[in-house]
Amino acid sequence: MKEIKEPIWTKDFIIVSIINFISILVFFLLMVTISSYAVEAYHVSTSIAGLAASIFIIGSLMGRLGAGRLIGNMGPQKMLLIGLIVFCVTTLLYLLEWGVAYLLTIRLLQGVAVGTIGTATGTIVAMILPASRKGEGIGYFSLSAVLATAIGPFIGMFMLKLENGFHVIFYTNTVLSFILLIAFFFVKISLPQTNKKNGQQTGNLSLLEKFIEPKAIPISFIALLIGFAYSGVMSFITFYAKEINLVEAASYFFLAYAAIVICSRPYTGKLMDARGPNIIVYPCLVIFALGMLLFSQASAGWMLLVAAALIGFGYGNFNSIAQTIAVKVTEPHRFGLATSTYFILYDLGLGVGPFILGMVEPYTTYRTIFVSMIPLIVISIPLYYFLVGRKGKLV
Incomplete structure (x- = not known):
C-alpha cells in the first residue's frame, strides 16, 4: 500500500513563503540602490552612504533578537502582523526627504521590521510543516530567500536606469509592502498551543535563555563561520570581476548560483528527512571549499560560473539544512527563539565579514582574501562533527 x-x-x-520572499526582495532591492540615493539626494560621503546600506542589517539583528523573545508570549502570527505594519509604514516614509539622519533612522527601523518578519515566518513554517517532511519543507521555504537575493538586486539596478528611478523604487516598494499586509489576512493558521509545562517556568530561565536558544547555538555558530566565508563573495564580486577582467561573466554569477540551489534543494531536503543532516552537510562543506578555490583562481568566464554552481550547491544547501537542524534540536515552544538564534549568528557572519575583509583588502588582493576563506571552511568540517554531527540523525 502506497504511503500517503x-x-x-x-x-x-505558500502565502507565508510569498511574504518572506517579497520582504527580502525589497531588502536586497534597496541594499544595492540606497547608497547611490544617499549620495545623490544628500551629497554624503562614501562612508555615510555605506552606513545607509549596512545599518539595515543592524536593525534586522535587533528585530530578530526581540522577535525571538516575544514570539513565545505573543505567538508568531501577532509578531508577523506587527512586523508587516512597521514594514509598511517605514516603506512609505522613504517618499519623504528630511535629511540623512532621517534616512538612517528609517533604514534602521525597516531593518527591525524585516528581522521580525523573517523570524515570524520562519517560526510559522517550522510549526506548520509535518515533522516527517520538515527538512524538505524548510528547503522549499528558504528558496524564497534565494530567489529574492537573485531577483532583488537585478530589479534595483534596472530601476535605477529609469527616469526618476529612486521614486519608482520607493513607490514600487510601498505597493509591495501593502500587498504583504493584505496577504497576511488570508492566512488562517492553526498553530499548536503552548501549554504551561512546555512554556516552562520562564522565571527559571537565565537572561540568555530568554533571548537565545542554547540548543541552536552550535549549528548557528557554524553558520556564522560559513556566512563570514561567503560574505566576501557577496560584497566584493564586482570589484573582483574588474580586477580579473571578467565583469560580463560576473553579471551572471548569482543567476547561476540561484539556478543550482533551486534545482538541488528539494532533493537535499528529502534526503535529510530520510537519512539525517550529516549526509548533506559534509559534502556541502567540501564542495563549498572547492567552489571558493575555483572562484579565487578564476581566469575565464566559465571558471567563474562553475564556481557559482559549486558555491550554490555547497553553501546554498548548507544554509537550509543548518536552519532545519536549529529547529529540529529544539522543543516546539522555542521554535521562535531557535529561528532567531540561527539568523542572528548567520546574519552576524554576513554583516561583519565585509567590514573586516574590507579593512584587509588595501594590504592584499581579492584573490588572496578568497583563498584565505578556504581554511575557514575546511576547519568548519571537524568543528561541525564535534558540535553537531557526532550526534547522528536528528529526531
Whole structure:
C-alpha cells in the first residue's frame, strides 16, 4: 500500500513563503540602490552612504533578537502582523526627504521590521510543516530567500536606469509592502498551543535563555563561520570581476548560483528527512571549499560560473539544512527563539565579514582574501562533527 505523505504546499505555507520572499526582495532591492540615493539626494560621503546600506542589517539583528523573545508570549502570527505594519509604514516614509539622519533612522527601523518578519515566518513554517517532511519543507521555504537575493538586486539596478528611478523604487516598494499586509489576512493558521509545562517556568530561565536558544547555538555558530566565508563573495564580486577582467561573466554569477540551489534543494531536503543532516552537510562543506578555490583562481568566464554552481550547491544547501537542524534540536515552544538564534549568528557572519575583509583588502588582493576563506571552511568540517554531527540523525 502506497504511503500517503503529509502535505507541504498548503495555502498558508505558500502565502507565508510569498511574504518572506517579497520582504527580502525589497531588502536586497534597496541594499544595492540606497547608497547611490544617499549620495545623490544628500551629497554624503562614501562612508555615510555605506552606513545607509549596512545599518539595515543592524536593525534586522535587533528585530530578530526581540522577535525571538516575544514570539513565545505573543505567538508568531501577532509578531508577523506587527512586523508587516512597521514594514509598511517605514516603506512609505522613504517618499519623504528630511535629511540623512532621517534616512538612517528609517533604514534602521525597516531593518527591525524585516528581522521580525523573517523570524515570524520562519517560526510559522517550522510549526506548520509535518515533522516527517520538515527538512524538505524548510528547503522549499528558504528558496524564497534565494530567489529574492537573485531577483532583488537585478530589479534595483534596472530601476535605477529609469527616469526618476529612486521614486519608482520607493513607490514600487510601498505597493509591495501593502500587498504583504493584505496577504497576511488570508492566512488562517492553526498553530499548536503552548501549554504551561512546555512554556516552562520562564522565571527559571537565565537572561540568555530568554533571548537565545542554547540548543541552536552550535549549528548557528557554524553558520556564522560559513556566512563570514561567503560574505566576501557577496560584497566584493564586482570589484573582483574588474580586477580579473571578467565583469560580463560576473553579471551572471548569482543567476547561476540561484539556478543550482533551486534545482538541488528539494532533493537535499528529502534526503535529510530520510537519512539525517550529516549526509548533506559534509559534502556541502567540501564542495563549498572547492567552489571558493575555483572562484579565487578564476581566469575565464566559465571558471567563474562553475564556481557559482559549486558555491550554490555547497553553501546554498548548507544554509537550509543548518536552519532545519536549529529547529529540529529544539522543543516546539522555542521554535521562535531557535529561528532567531540561527539568523542572528548567520546574519552576524554576513554583516561583519565585509567590514573586516574590507579593512584587509588595501594590504592584499581579492584573490588572496578568497583563498584565505578556504581554511575557514575546511576547519568548519571537524568543528561541525564535534558540535553537531557526532550526534547522528536528528529526531
